[in-house]
Amino acid sequence: MTTKSKVALVRCNSYEIHHVTQAVTRAVDLLGGINLFIMPGQKVLIKPNMLSPHPPEKAVTTHPALVQAVAELVKSSGGIPSVGDSPGFYKFSRVAEVSGIGEAVRKAGARLVPFDREQEIPTAAGCLMKSLVVASEVTNADVIISLPKFKTHALTCITAAIKNLFGCMPGLKKAEMHFRFSDDNRFSHMLADIALSIPARLHILDAIVGMDGNGPGAGDPFRIGLVIAGADPVAVDSTACRIVGIDPLTLPMVRIAAERGVGNASEERIEIVGEDFQKVRVPGFRYNPPAGAGRLLPIPDFFSLRFKNWIVRKPRFLRAICTKCGACVQICPARPKALRMEKGRIVIDDRNCIRCYCCSEICPSKAVRLTRGFGAALLARTLKL
Template sequence: MSKPKVSIVRCDDYNAPDLYEKVCEAASAVLNADALIKHGTKVLLKPNLLFGTPPERAVTTHPQIVRAVGEFVKDRGGELWIGDSSGYGSCARNMRLSGIEQVAKELGAKIIPFTEPVDSGHADLKYARNFRIEKAVLEADVLINLPKLKTHGLTYFTGAAKNLFGCLPGLQKGKTHVRLPDRENFSAMLVELNRIIKPQLSIMDAVVGMEGSGPGSGDPRKVGLILAGVNTFAVDVVACEIIGLPPHDVPNIRMAAEQKLGPESLNDISILGEKIEDIRIPDFKLREPADGLKRLKHFFMKVAGKVLRTIIFEVPDLKTKKCNKCFRCAEVCPIEAVRKSARGPVFDYKSCIRCYCCQEMCPEGAIKLKRKLIF
């Protein structure tokens, strides 16, 4: 079996005059775009639209990346669709705030809020068996995945594979967190989801990524790259290597490798363009608790992990000086474990399922994760 290809192209600025050429270079290195997209081909772009923020916050896929990929599609005669199901707020509002709506209008693209779930027809799967996928995802001739390089509280890293979780419309995402609160089970679900949904191409926005408390309240960090590949897990392996996160410390990447759905290491990937050793970022701030956990051996976690998880949890911790008391955290909590008070949100740790949706969606970065003994 041939190695999956991942291209790495330098791009230091979203306003670079040759951004379109760089996107074309990245995409054309890993597939024959002219054979994939022809006149009338229905092409759906799926950006990361977690919630509505200006693009400089690095929460969402940058609109200029969406523009360049959209032009890439239009120049080949494709019919352009752009859609997502946000973690918080309406898709229409979030597209407007992120700048993607304006780009879509200028490109003549059809904006599709993901609101029409249909049965995926995969009764053989364990964790994603009952998923209902957005209709447009299944009807599109070509799906182009546009993830953003970011850290993540639950999965440690969010990239190409995790971005497909947004293909579940409505309340399914919250219900899935309730059903699969454990990090390992949630990651197993992501692997199965990538069996159901297979983008023809993933182009990762790594011009500016997010470090620290991602995916919604971390710090923007210039990475200066565009990554592209067909295999979602291969793209993520390369991205993790660049930011100094061992890929096997990301559960869904490890599981995909075990199931032969993704590469085990860089040795299993055909890397085109820049050399990894020339672009590594040694001081990229990973999600804080992961730094300690990643040094534990997998065999130790298998033996002791279940015992430790019964008394030691990573739980949301409020930084009151940053909190603006918007109570978005209470709105997004799938089990109502966040109570409103005059001083701000109050967390019920015994009820908390540790999905970290509150931390993920906090617009002010006022919720961090800390380890706590809970009996």
């Protein structure tokens, strides 16, 4: 991308609806105003992160106040807002109610749309995949506004604007994609295909309270105090990373998206508006480097796949916490499956595990831990990583 990408930073220290409305409106105004993105009468799909049924204070899902504020802003500009997502495993209606998003949508007078019908669309020129299966609600919309939550992620290190568009795929398709693109480099190329083919017009990142540690489902709430918005998802993610002390160009997801022309990642190509970037930086954000061995050292992928048990982090199941709900076994996309329930406990077959970490993402009880392989632990100790 040759032109600079504008990213708006606006402080917001609470989820009181009037604070969030003020912050969202200011962020969008700094980008040129809502009418730059929406024309009256257009159908606007608002796509929050609705991973799993958790209350807002757990920071697993986009906060309902942000959803309400954006839906009201869309209405005020003459757009017709609907709110939808495709939770990987759980029922959409349950996630909507437990997360508070259902109530927020009703308050804003918008419509909730589960992503339960699918449609195949051709991908943009230059993509690796020829076509994509996405929810029909995505293709029916005139405009997409993405509302990601800023969280750590076991496979991609962080999840924010680029990764949120993966949720435009219906649930089972997402599992299939994990199987087809089963390391972080290939997965990142798949995400770039999606971002190029489903160009959301605006990304408004909920970084008021994000999640650090064992995200995206089992980490801890982490206060950043910002709404971060822009039309370029790579610039939004890169800026959010720098604010919490991550170099975005070390993340395959961000680097590959930038190389593929999804957006800008380098500081020189991003124009920050609103808050002073230096004054909003937040220390203490805990995250794991990207999953692949090649991210620990420049090790070729064929090597890391062959020696994955030695190098790449692997899931372990904590018997004392596991409720035996079976969600991880059902979501596991490996073929043959890497997980089974045996005599009332989860058993993993390391040979089949593709290290997609869907089990960790989906577990409602924080019973899945990712542990470094022996080789990686030794290497990390030696190099003091």
